[in-house]
Amino acid sequence: MPEEKKLTEAESLALITSMINxxxxxxxxxxFGPLLWGTxxxxxxxxxxxxxxFNFDLGFDVWLLTILAIVPQAYFGWRSRKQKKFISHNExxxxxxxxxxxxxxxxVSFYNYKVAPANSIALFMLIYGVPTFIxxxxxxxxxxxxxGIICWLCSITSYYTSLANGLLLMALSATTAWLIxxxxxxxxxxxxxxx
Amino acid sequence: xxxxxxxxxxxxxxxxVMSLLIAVKEAEFTYIKEKTHATxxxxxxxxxxxxxxxxxxxxxxxxxxxxxxTCKITTVGIDAFESYVKxxxxxxxxGRER
Numbered sequence: 082m083p084e085e086k087k088l089t090e091a092e093s094l095a096l097i098t099s100m101i102n103x104x105x106x107x108x109x110x111x112x113f114g115p116l117l118w119g120t121x122x123x124x125x126x127x128x129x130x131x132x133x134x135f136n137f138d139l140g141f142d143v144w145l146l147t148i149l150a151i152v153p154q155a156y157f158g159w160r161s162r163k164q165k166k167f168i169s170h171n172e173x174x175x176x177x178x179x180x181x182x183x184x185x186x187x188x189v190s191f192y193n194y195k196v197a198p199a200n201s202i203a204l205f206m207l208i209y210g211v212p213t214f215i216x217x218x219x220x221x222x223x224x225x226x227x228x229g230i231i232c233w234l235c236s237i238t239s240y241y242t243s244l245a246n247g248l249l250l251m252a253l254s255a256t257t258a259w260l261i262x263x264x265x266x267x268x269x270x271x272x273x274x275x276x
Numbered sequence: 277x278x279x280x281x282x283x284x285x286x287x288x289x290x291x292x293v294m295s296l297l298i299a300v301k302e303a304e305f306t307y308i309k310e311k312t313h314a315t316x317x318x319x320x321x322x323x324x325x326x327x328x329x330x331x332x333x334x335x336x337x338x339x340x341x342x343x344x345x346t347c348k349i350t351t352v353g354i355d356a357f358e359s360y361v362k363x364x365x366x367x368x369x370x371g372r373e374r
Contacts, residue, residue, distance in 0.1 A: 088288055090281075090367040096288065097361065100295035103311050163339075166307035167300045 108169050109273050110220070112266025113157050114179075119260025121150050122209075126252035133245040171219060178219075182212040202247040206236035206254045213258040224265055228258030281367075284329045285360045289314055289322045294357050297332060297349040305345035323347060331356055 088096065128143045185208055193201045214229025216222065235250040242250065285291050292312045297303060309319050326332045331353030335346045349357070 088286065088291065090364050090371070093286065093291060093364055094361075094368070096291055097295040100292050100311065101299045104296055104299040107311070166310075167303035169300050173301055 104167070104169065107167075108172070109270050110266050111157075111161065111270045112263045112268075113161075114154060114263070115225075115259040116263030116267055117150060117154060119255050119258070119263045121146060122255035123252045123260055126248045126255060130245050130248040130252070133248070174219060175216060178212045178215050182208065200240060200244075200247070202244065202251055203236045203239045206232050206239060206251060209254055209258055210236065217262075222262065222266075224262040225258065228254075228262055231257040279359075279363045279366070281363055282356055282360050284325065284331065285356060287322075289318060290326055291360075293319070293322060293326060293347070294331065294349065294353065297347060298354065298357050302346050302348040305347065308347060326353070329353075329356075 125143045125146060128139070132138070132143075186205070189201075189204060189208060192198075193204075198204075210229040210232030213225050213232060217225030217227070217229055232254040235254045239247040239250050285294060289312060292314075293308055296308060296311055305319070305323070308314075308323075309316060312319065314322075323332065323334060327334050329352075330350060333348045333350055335348070337344050337346070
């Protein structure tokens with residue numbers, strides 16, 4: 082690109098549009114986060130459901146796995162930040178949304194532990210829907226928009242079901258909100274990475 | 277009377293750099309080079325001009341023992357870019373009415 086070439090007004094506008102589009106197209110979400118958390122929450126919900134239904138004990142709380150999952154999440158987050166050559170405004174917004182979600186989930190888990198309210202599972206699914214729906218909207222990614230809505234529908238439905246069935250609804254929420262979108266994003270990422 | 281187009285921005289490579297930086301929070305020099313298809317020498321000169329105009333901030337540091345240059349648009353740069361786009365639109369609008 083010659084450094085001092087003077088442009089016509091139309092050429093200038095075309096150049097601005099083309100550069101902005103280049104940035105938009107160069108960010109590809111790897112899908113690692115949604116895949117990890119979608120799999121984990123679905124797994125923990127199904128194990129908790131099985132524990133109630135078949136009356137067995139693992140000897141530890143399966144939900145503690147969510148604390149362990151912070152390690153790979155933090156590692157891949159750090160690695161991907163290191164490899165990135167730019168930071169988009171959307172990424173900053175997403176980081177704030179998901180950090181807010183993580184803090185909220187931690188606070189609600191603490192509240193749940195201290196107060197043990199009835200049907201707290203509905204509250205979790207309500208919160209799952211918020212960042213998922215926002216992400217779907219900002220990233221114009223329909224599977225996550227739909228996933229967010231399904232979390233909210235499952236949250237309402239869980240008021241009318243037993244705890245065990247509530248856990249199945251939670252598995253459904255995690256699958257539709259994160260696991261399926263995560264698979265779609267991962268496949269897209271791997272495909273584009275090898276082009 | 278039309279506003280004069282900002283001469284700092286009304287040049288192909290500098291406008292490309294500013295358009296790219298307006299769309300991100302910050303970008304590495306190598307990324308800008310890759311997207312603008314400019315040579316490192318050309319790009320360095322134009323980045324320096326934008327920096328002197330106060331339109332961008334340039335941070336030079338080391339990562340894993342390699343030099344890393346990061347560019348970020350400033351508030352002055354954002355204002356200048358917005359005024360430039362507005363002026364362009366006025367020119368094009370007037371052109372259509374003629």
